[in-house]
Amino acid sequence: MNLFNDKQSPLPLMGGVVQAQRLFVPPVVIDRLGGFRHACRLAWKLRSNRRLTKRQLAEVCGLYYSHVTDYFSVHEARRELPARHVAAVERVLGNAVISQWLAHQAQVTLLEEMQAQRRAA
Template sequence: MQELRLLGGVVNGPAFLPTDVIDGCKTYREAVRISWAHRRIKGMTQRTLAELIDCYPPHVSDYLHADDKESRRSLPGDRLNAFAAAVGNWGVQQWLMHQAKLTVMEEVIAQRAA
């Protein structure tokens, strides 16, 4: 796990969420909301998240909104790693791997074989 060194301590990189939390997610958007709900810094605002992942605040509001209307935007794939770093967990990536029925090790093996 990657560590970010700071004055006075260390902040660990993104963590894994419990499997039962991931299993409870039915959709991609729900996985995004669960990851946000389990963010490391509870006081972080959506505006701060937008700055950290280089997105517009209204877009972030769409990503995290409780309804799943078709007019709502979804978190783009190219922002997943920045999102994980900002919220402090790999929840969305875990959900995607779960949907593909892959473990992290299986994914690494598949990439090396390609």
């Protein structure tokens, strides 16, 4: 007897959707983020395992603990999470907030560039 349903359907959670154990937040939340650091801090706040420590995150992702504390710091002058580590960090945190913010920024930048080209023509 199969006790588990083999089909996985999205589950509503805090205004987002859980798919394949990753939380995707609504675009309105991403729009309100003040920058990359804010996206990182929100990703940490929404981590799926509330008992996960920054030290554990560092060990699992192969990062330095002292650097990880900087990545999620409220202080703007601290180092930022390198792009090459975003995917690993998001897998461990269980959400895609950082990638969503980066994608949103890329689209906005592209749109602004297209508008500037139209004005110049």
